[in-house]
Amino acid sequence: MNRKTDKIYHIRCTSCGGEYTSDAAACPYCGTIYVAGAEAHYMNKLDDIREDMEDLNALARQETGAELKSAMKKTLITVLVIVGGIALLIGVFYLINFIKWGFFL
8 A cells, every 4th residue: 555545445354354444554353463554554654753853843943043033133232232331431431531631542
């Protein structure tokens, strides 16, 4: 069976003779494994897991991008505040020297 593309049909269990659909992994009456159905069931679960992982990966990229943008904004603001503070201190220093000595250094 090719996962989601093959048609479902009825089969007979080789152990108990019970009839069930070909998409079942095992006979519902005696539990005998139906290899083709079990393989299709397993592959469908793997496909679901792969799709979930792709969705999580996309979500992680989206959240990481938003967090990075926020961190960059905070860093830029911090740098601007520090540079502005240093410029203000230098300006105050020069103003004090101008008032005290009458000239700039």
